[in-house]
Amino acid sequence: MTKSSKLNRGVSRRAVLKGAAGAVGLAAGSGAITGFPYVYSADPKVLRYLGTAVNEGDEISKKCLEDTGIKIEYITATTDDVTKRVITQPNSFDVLDTEYFSLKKLVPSGNIFALDAKKIKEFDNITPVFTKGQLPNGKKIGDQGTAPWKVLYLEGPNSKTFSKTPTEFVTLIPTVYNADTLGIRPDLIKRPISSWTELLNPEFKGKASILNIPSIGIMDAAMVVEATGQHTYTDKGNMTKAEIDLTMKIMTEAKKAGQFRAFWKDFNESVNLMASGETVIQSMWSPAVTKVRSMGIPCIFQPLKEGYRSWASGFCVSKAVSGPKLDWAYEFVNWYLSGWAGAYLNRQGYYSAVLSTAKANMTADEWGYWMEGKAAVSDIKAPDGTVLEKAGAKRDGGSYDDRMGAVACWNAVMDENDYMVRKWNEFIAA
Amino acid sequence: MKQHRKTFVAWLQAAPMMLVFALFFLLPLLFVTVVSAWDYNEYEMIPAFSLRGYSDTFEGCIAELPSLCTILKTYLNTLKLCLLTWALTLLIGFTVAYFLAFHVRSKTWQIVLTLLCTIPFWTSNVIRMIAWIPLLGRNGLVNRGLEGVGLIRQPLEWLLFSEFSVVLALVHLFTFFMVVPIFNSMIRIDKRLIEASYDAGATGWQTLLNVIIPLAKPGIVIGSIFVITIVMGDFVTIGVMGGQQIASAGKIIEARLNALQFPAAAANAVILLGVTILIISALTRVVDIRKEL
Numbered sequence: 001m002t003k004s005s006k007l008n009r010g011v012s013r014r015a016v017l018k019g020a021a022g023a024v025g026l027a028a029g030s031g032a033i034t035g036f037p038y039v040y041s042a043d044p045k046v047l048r049y050l051g052t053a054v055n056e057g058d059e060i061s062k063k064c065l066e067d068t069g070i071k072i073e074y075i076t077a078t079t080d081d082v083t084k085r086v087i088t089q090p091n092s093f094d095v096l097d098t099e100y101f102s103l104k105k106l107v108p109s110g111n112i113f114a115l116d117a118k119k120i121k122e123f124d125n126i127t128p129v130f131t132k133g134q135l136p137n138g139k140k141i142g143d144q145g146t147a148p149w150k151v152l153y154l155e156g157p158n159s160k161t162f163s164k165t166p167t168e169f170v171t172l173i174p175t176v177y178n179a180d181t182l183g184i185r186p187d188l189i190k191r192p193i194s195s196w197t198e199l200l201n202p203e204f205k206g207k208a209s210i211l212n213i214p215s216i217g218i219m220d221a222a223m224v225v226e227a228t229g230q231h232t233y234t235d236k237g238n239m240t241k242a243e244i245d246l247t248m249k250i251m252t253e254a255k256k257a258g259q260f261r262a263f264w265k266d267f268n269e270s271v272n273l274m275a276s277g278e279t280v281i282q283s284m285w286s287p288a289v290t291k292v293r294s295m296g297i298p299c300i301f302q303p304l305k306e307g308y309r310s311w312a313s314g315f316c317v318s319k320a321v322s323g324p325k326l327d328w329a330y331e332f333v334n335w336y337l338s339g340w341a342g343a344y345l346n347r348q349g350y351y352s353a354v355l356s357t358a359k360a361n362m363t364a365d366e367w368g369y370w371m372e373g374k375a376a377v378s379d380i381k382a383p384d385g386t387v388l389e390k391a392g393a394k395r396d397g398g399s400y401d402d403r404m405g406a407v408a409c410w411n412a413v414m415d416e417n418d419y420m421v422r423k424w425n426e427f428i429a430a
Numbered sequence: 431m432k433q434h435r436k437t438f439v440a441w442l443q444a445a446p447m448m449l450v451f452a453l454f455f456l457l458p459l460l461f462v463t464v465v466s467a468w469d470y471n472e473y474e475m476i477p478a479f480s481l482r483g484y485s486d487t488f489e490g491c492i493a494e495l496p497s498l499c500t501i502l503k504t505y506l507n508t509l510k511l512c513l514l515t516w517a518l519t520l521l522i523g524f525t526v527a528y529f530l531a532f533h534v535r536s537k538t539w540q541i542v543l544t545l546l547c548t549i550p551f552w553t554s555n556v557i558r559m560i561a562w563i564p565l566l567g568r569n570g571l572v573n574r575g576l577e578g579v580g581l582i583r584q585p586l587e588w589l590l591f592s593e594f595s596v597v598l599a600l601v602h603l604f605t606f607f608m609v610v611p612i613f614n615s616m617i618r619i620d621k622r623l624i625e626a627s628y629d630a631g632a633t634g635w636q637t638l639l640n641v642i643i644p645l646a647k648p649g650i651v652i653g654s655i656f657v658i659t660i661v662m663g664d665f666v667t668i669g670v671m672g673g674q675q676i677a678s679a680g681k682i683i684e685a686r687l688n689a690l691q692f693p694a695a696a697a698n699a700v701i702l703l704g705v706t707i708l709i710i711s712a713l714t715r716v717v718d719i720r721k722e723l
Binding site: 106109278 | 472473474486489500503504507560563564567568569570587590591669670673674675676677681682685686687688689690691
C-alpha cells in the first residue's frame with residue numbers, strides 16, 4: 001500500500017515538472033525569452049568566435065579584452081567543420097572567421113549577416129587586393145577561382161546574390177591572407193627549383209606530397225598541370241568536367257607510379273612529413289614552413305615562376321546576431337583592423353588587410369623584412385619572442401608586391417564541386 | 431494482477447536503456463536512412479525524394495566493366511584490410527588469451543597482465559599513430575637499425591604509408607578487443623573437461639582443436655564482431671598510416687561530409703551498414719551467440 005502511494009506521488013511530481021518544462025519550452029518557442037539577457041546585461045561583453053585554430057591566438061583575445069572589454073570565446077573547428085556548423089547551427093556563434101571561397105556555400109544558406117561598410121572605420125583603407133583585385137601600386141593580380149572581390153559585396157541587406165559592383169553591404173571583412181606555394185627541403189634537393197612541374201618530377205619519386213583537401217588540392221594539381229604545358233585552363237578555380245577528368249588523370253598516373261609519399265590534411269602532418277625527410281617537396285602553408293625552420297631544419301617556401309595560389313579570410317557575422325551584440329561585433333572588427341592585430345599577423349608571415357595601421361604598429365626593420373623584401377637589420381622575432389631569422393636574412397619570395405603580385409589563382413568552390421569530390425575519391429582509391 | 435505488475439516493473443527497469451537506445455541509436459539511424467534518399471545542392475539538403483546519393487556512388491560500375499568502379503575497388507580494399515587485421519588479431523589475441531587463461535595461475539597476475547594489454551589505449555589515438563613515423567619512417571629506427579647491421583643498403587619504403595603499416599597499426603590497436611572476450615570464454619571452461627580430454631589420451635593439439643576452440647567460440651565471434659565493425663568503419667587509422675593514399679569505406683563518407691553532401695554521405699553510410707550487417711549475420715550463422723552465452 002505504501003508502495004503504491006509513493007508511486008502516485010512520484011507521478012504527480014513528475015506531472016508538475018512536465019508542466020513547468022512545457023511552459024518554459026512554450027515561452028522559448030514563442031520568442032518571449034529572446035533578447036532577455038541583454039536587457040539586464042551587467043555581464044562582460046562576450047562574442048563567440050567560430051574559426052580554425054590557425055587564427056585563434058590567445059594573444060589576440062587577451063589584447064582585445066584589454067583594449068575593448070570584449071571577451072572572445074573561441075570555438076575551434078577544422079575548415080570543413082566550420083562551414084558545416086554555419087549551415088546547420090547558425091545560432092551557435094556570433095562572429096565567424098572563414099575564407100572567401102566558403103561564401104559560395106554560406107551566403108546562399110541565408111545565415112550570414114550583410115555588414116554595413118559605413119560602420120567599418122578602416123573600410124576605405126582596406127588593401128585594393130580585396131576591393132579591386134589590384135596591388136596598391138595599381139598592378140592587376142590573378143582572378144581565377146573565388147577571388148575575394150567577386151564575393152565581397154551583396155546586392156542588398158537580405159540578398160543572397162553577390163554584387164559585381166561595390167555596394168555598402170559586405171559579406172566578409174578581410175583580415176588575413178597569403179600567397180601559397182610549394183615547400184622544399186633545399187638540403188636534400190640540392191638544386192634550384194623554379195616551377196610547379198617539379199612536384200611530378202620523377203626525380204622526387206616517393207618524396208612528394210600534396211594536400212588532401214579536395215577543393216585546395218585540385219588547385220595545386222591544376223598549377224602543376226598547367227605548368228607542364230598539358231592544358232591551359234580558362235579558370236583553374238572553375239573547371240569543366242573534362243578539365244577535372246584531365247587533371248585527375250595526370251595526378252592518378254603520378255600516384256600509381258609512386259610519386260607521392262603521402263597526402264596530408266592537417267598542418268602538423270605537413271610539418272612532420274617535411275621535418276622527418278619523408279618528403280622533400282610538397283604543397284605547404286607559410287606557418288608550417290616557419291615551424292620546420294624553427295626546428296633547425298632547412299625549409300624554403302619556394303617562389304615559382306607560374307605564381308602563387310592565394311587564399312584570404314576574414315570576419316562574417318551570424319544573421320542571428322542583433323541588438324548590442326551586433327554593436328560589439330562591429331567594435332571587434334574595427335579593433336581588429338586598427339593595427340595591433342595586423343602587426344601580429346604580419347609577424348607570422350601572413351598579410352594584414354589594412355596595411356597602414358599595421359605598419360604603424362611594427363618597427364621599420366620588421367616592416368622592411370616582412371613587407372618590403374629587405375634584408376633584416378637585426379634578428380627577426382616571432383610574436384612570442386623566439387628568433388625566426390638572423391640579421392641579414394631575406395624573406396622567401398621577396399616583398400608584398402612581388403608575392404601578392406604573382407598570385408595566379410585563389411582557393412575556390414567550383415560549379416562542378418560535386419563531380420570534383422567524386423573524382424577526388426576515385427583518385428584516392430586508384 | 432500480480433503477474434501484470436511484475437511485467438510492468440520489468441518493462442520499467444528496461445525502460446531507461448530502451449529509451450537511450452531508441453533516442454540515440456534507432457532514431458538517428460532512421461534519420462540517416464531517410465536523408466540518404468534526399469536531394470542536395472552546394473549548401474543544403476533538399477527534402478525531395480532522390481536516389482542521387484546512391485546512383486552517384488555506383489557510377490561507372492556497369493559502364494567500366496570489366497575494370498572495377500571506385501566503390502567496388504574501395505570496398506574490396508577495405509575488406510582486404512579487414513580480413514588481414516581480423517586474421518592477425520585472432521591469432522595473436524587467441525594466443526595471448528590462452529596464455530592468460532591456462533598458463534597464468536594466480537588471479538592477481540591474470541588481472542595485472544590483462545591490464546597491461548590496455549597500454550596502447552593510454553595515449554590518444556592520434557599520438558599513437560604519429561609515433562609510428564620515427565619508428566618506421568625513411569630515417570626511422572627500423573631502417574637505421576637494418577642499415578646499421580648491413581642487412582639493407584636503401585631504406586625500406588614500404589614500412590610506412592603502405593598497407594603494411596595500416597595493418598600493423600590496426601592490429602596493434604585492436605588485438606585487445608579479441609583478447610578480452612576470448613579470455614572471458616576460456617576462463618569459464620571447466621578445467622575438468624581438459625583433464626578428461628588428456629585422460630582419454632588426446633594430445634595437446636587435439637585438446638585445443640576439439641575442446642578449447644569449440645568452447646571459446648562465443649568469445650571468438652564476439653571479438654571478431656568488435657574488430658570487423660571497427661575496421662570496416664575506420665578512416666582515421668587508415669588515413670594516417672596509409673598516408674591518405676589508401677581508400678576505405680569510411681574515407682568516402684568523410685570526404686562527402688566535408689563537401690557538405692550529406693545525403694550522399696548518408697547513402698554511403700547505409701551501404702556500409704548493409705555490408706557490415708551481412709558480414710556479422712554470416713558470423714552469427716556460424717555460432718549462435720545468444721545460445722552459447
